[in-house]
Amino acid sequence: MSRFDNTDKLFFKYLVKNRGHICEIHQRECPGIGTMHILPKGIYPRLRYSEEAVVLAGWFCSHYWTHHDARNEKAIYAEKRILEIRNYPNWEELKEHLLLVERIAPKNDLKMIAMYLKKELSTLEA
Ligand SMILES: [Zn+2]
Numbered sequence: 269m270s271r272f273d274n275t276d277k278l279f280f281k282y283l284v285k286n287r288g289h290i291c292e293i294h295q296r297e298c299p300g301i302g303t304m305h306i307l308p309k310g311i312y313p314r315l316r317y318s319e320e321a322v323v324l325a326g327w328f329c330s331h332y333w334t335h336h337d338a339r340n341e342k343a344i345y346a347e348k349r350i351l352e353i354r355n356y357p358n359w360e361e362l363k364e365h366l367l368l369v370e371r372i373a374p375k376n377d378l379k380m381i382a383m384y385l386k387k388e389l390s391t392l393e394a
Pocket residue numbers: 291292293294295298325326329330
Protein backbone atom coordinates (compact mmCIF):
# COMPACT_ATOMS: atom_id res chain seq x y z
CA MET A 269 0.00 0.00 0.00
CA SER A 270 1.28 3.40 -0.89
CA ARG A 271 -0.30 6.83 -1.09
CA PHE A 272 0.03 6.59 -4.87
CA ASP A 273 -2.03 3.37 -5.26
CA ASN A 274 -5.31 5.06 -6.15
CA THR A 275 -3.86 7.61 -8.60
CA ASP A 276 -1.49 5.04 -10.14
CA LYS A 277 -4.48 2.75 -10.83
CA LEU A 278 -6.52 5.58 -12.32
CA PHE A 279 -3.59 6.71 -14.46
CA PHE A 280 -3.11 3.17 -15.78
CA LYS A 281 -6.84 2.90 -16.60
CA TYR A 282 -6.70 6.25 -18.34
CA LEU A 283 -3.70 5.22 -20.45
CA VAL A 284 -5.36 1.90 -21.38
CA LYS A 285 -8.53 3.76 -22.41
CA ASN A 286 -6.50 6.00 -24.69
CA ARG A 287 -3.88 3.58 -26.01
CA GLY A 288 -5.52 0.17 -25.64
CA HIS A 289 -4.50 -2.71 -23.37
CA ILE A 290 -1.30 -3.34 -25.31
CA CYS A 291 2.42 -3.36 -24.78
CA GLU A 292 3.57 -0.37 -26.81
CA ILE A 293 7.03 -1.87 -27.14
CA HIS A 294 5.73 -4.92 -29.04
CA GLN A 295 2.33 -3.55 -30.15
CA ARG A 296 0.52 -6.57 -28.83
CA GLU A 297 -0.94 -7.90 -25.59
CA CYS A 298 2.20 -9.03 -23.78
CA PRO A 299 1.82 -10.46 -20.24
CA GLY A 300 1.87 -8.12 -17.25
CA ILE A 301 1.09 -4.84 -18.97
CA GLY A 302 1.70 -1.81 -16.79
CA THR A 303 2.85 1.79 -16.78
CA MET A 304 6.56 2.05 -17.57
CA HIS A 305 8.25 5.37 -16.86
CA ILE A 306 10.86 6.42 -19.39
CA LEU A 307 12.84 8.13 -16.60
CA PRO A 308 12.66 6.65 -13.08
CA LYS A 309 9.70 8.07 -11.18
CA GLY A 310 11.62 7.80 -7.90
CA ILE A 311 14.17 10.31 -9.18
CA TYR A 312 11.73 12.39 -11.24
CA PRO A 313 8.50 12.32 -9.21
CA ARG A 314 6.87 15.11 -11.23
CA LEU A 315 6.89 12.85 -14.29
CA ARG A 316 4.88 10.18 -12.49
CA TYR A 317 1.61 11.23 -14.15
CA SER A 318 3.01 12.78 -17.32
CA GLU A 319 1.51 11.08 -20.37
CA GLU A 320 4.55 11.68 -22.54
CA ALA A 321 6.90 10.31 -19.90
CA VAL A 322 5.33 6.83 -19.88
CA VAL A 323 4.62 3.90 -22.15
CA LEU A 324 2.45 0.87 -21.52
CA ALA A 325 4.73 -2.16 -21.48
CA GLY A 326 4.74 -5.81 -20.50
CA TRP A 327 6.62 -6.64 -17.33
CA PHE A 328 8.30 -9.81 -18.59
CA CYS A 329 9.08 -8.66 -22.13
CA SER A 330 10.42 -5.20 -21.28
CA HIS A 331 9.82 -3.54 -17.96
CA TYR A 332 11.65 -6.06 -15.77
CA TRP A 333 14.77 -5.78 -17.93
CA THR A 334 14.90 -2.00 -17.95
CA HIS A 335 14.89 -2.19 -14.13
CA HIS A 336 17.21 -5.11 -13.59
CA ASP A 337 19.56 -5.38 -16.53
CA ALA A 338 19.79 -2.35 -18.81
CA ARG A 339 22.29 -4.16 -21.06
CA ASN A 340 19.98 -7.09 -21.73
CA GLU A 341 18.79 -7.18 -25.36
CA LYS A 342 15.17 -6.81 -24.19
CA ALA A 343 16.03 -3.57 -22.37
CA ILE A 344 17.96 -2.30 -25.39
CA TYR A 345 15.03 -3.11 -27.68
CA ALA A 346 12.62 -1.34 -25.31
CA GLU A 347 14.79 1.80 -25.40
CA LYS A 348 14.90 1.71 -29.20
CA ARG A 349 11.11 1.37 -29.36
CA ILE A 350 10.59 4.21 -26.86
CA LEU A 351 12.59 6.52 -29.16
CA GLU A 352 10.39 5.47 -32.09
CA ILE A 353 7.17 5.90 -30.10
CA ARG A 354 8.20 9.35 -28.81
CA ASN A 355 9.78 10.24 -32.15
CA TYR A 356 13.21 11.21 -30.82
CA PRO A 357 16.49 10.45 -32.65
CA ASN A 358 18.43 9.58 -29.50
CA TRP A 359 18.13 9.06 -25.78
CA GLU A 360 19.95 12.30 -24.87
CA GLU A 361 17.42 14.49 -26.67
CA LEU A 362 14.46 12.59 -25.27
CA LYS A 363 15.89 12.85 -21.76
CA GLU A 364 16.61 16.55 -22.16
CA HIS A 365 13.01 17.09 -23.25
CA LEU A 366 11.57 15.10 -20.35
CA LEU A 367 13.79 16.94 -17.87
CA LEU A 368 12.31 20.21 -19.11
CA VAL A 369 8.81 18.77 -18.72
CA GLU A 370 9.77 17.78 -15.17
CA ARG A 371 11.05 21.26 -14.34
CA ILE A 372 7.87 23.03 -15.43
CA ALA A 373 5.46 20.41 -14.01
CA PRO A 374 3.74 21.25 -10.73
CA LYS A 375 4.25 19.12 -7.65
CA ASN A 376 1.85 16.13 -7.68
CA ASP A 377 -1.45 17.03 -6.07
CA LEU A 378 -2.87 13.52 -5.73
CA LYS A 379 -6.39 14.67 -4.93
CA MET A 380 -6.54 16.88 -8.01
CA ILE A 381 -4.91 14.24 -10.22
CA ALA A 382 -7.49 11.65 -9.08
CA MET A 383 -10.29 14.11 -9.74
CA TYR A 384 -8.96 14.87 -13.22
CA LEU A 385 -8.44 11.23 -14.18
CA LYS A 386 -11.91 10.19 -12.93
CA LYS A 387 -13.49 12.98 -14.94
CA GLU A 388 -11.52 12.05 -18.06
CA LEU A 389 -12.38 8.37 -17.65
CA SER A 390 -16.09 9.13 -17.33
CA THR A 391 -15.91 11.30 -20.45
CA LEU A 392 -14.13 8.57 -22.40
CA GLU A 393 -16.68 6.01 -21.26
CA ALA A 394 -19.64 8.12 -22.36
ZN1 LIG B 1 5.92 -6.49 -24.91
